[in-house]
Amino acid sequence: MSWMYLILAGIFEMIGVTMINSWHKKRNWQSLFLLFAGFGASFLFLALAMKELPMGTAYAVWTGIGAAGGAILGMILYGEPKDAKRIFFIAMVLSAAIGLKLVS
Structure with a gap:
């Protein structure tokens, strides 16, 4: 269950x-509300995941999901660059997070 909490924490980090x-x-109240709700839920689920997972692993996977997911959402929603080098390095971040799951 701790890995599910960690994945949820990463998804809320992306939000x-x-x-x-x-x-x-x-600059509207909906964006501000969702900003605080997203980070609040992210920290809550991260804390729940860290009851069973080592801090270093949980933090690395959480930041990896958030960073890669944020970059992907930026490309999809805000027209950020989609060049091959950028996608390659996002894939490296995700593969490192998966690697930590495999060895933990």
């Missing part, structure tokens, strides 16, 4: 990061 960009562009 929080996306809402930072939305807040800067729109």
